[in-house]
Amino acid sequence: MTLEADSITIRLVDNSSEDRDSTTILVHDGETLLEAMLRRGIEIKHACRNAACGICLTPLLEGEIDYQGRIPRGLSKQEEEDGYILPCIATCKHAITLDSHRWSS
Numbered sequence: 001m002t003l004e005a006d007s008i009t010i011r012l013v014d015n016s017s018e019d020r021d022s023t024t025i026l027v028h029d030g031e032t033l034l035e036a037m038l039r040r041g042i043e044i045k046h047a048c049r050n051a052a053c054g055i056c057l058t059p060l061l062e063g064e065i066d067y068q069g070r071i072p073r074g075l076s077k078q079e080e081e082d083g084y085i086l087p088c089i090a091t092c093k094h095a096i097t098l099d100s101h102r103w104s105s
């Protein structure tokens with residue numbers, strides 16, 4: 001797949017594997033990170049899709065996400081401080097990198 005220079009992408013890195021396999025996914029405008037990953041066939045654990053259950057909890061390795069004014073209720077203060085995000089309501093304006101090891105095994 002060819003990516004345009006200004007494309008917004010999610011790079012998924014499995015930090016638990018020795019070779020740190022990675023996958024790059026294009027994010028469409030207005031699409032949540034969860035929607036982008038599901039569209040590409042990435043099997044990320046999810047349930048509520050509204051930031052309540054915390055099942056989609058994922059470490060953000062690089063970049064910034066935006067909850068667009070929504071409150072990630074399923075994310076504790078400690079998890080937030082430790083760099084975790086909830087992809088089901090998160091969007092991004094620039095390329096980000098996520099650690100996929102929690103839900104790729």
Ligand code: FES
Binds near residue numbers: 050054
């Ligand atoms: S799917 Fe429930 S918090 Fe993301």
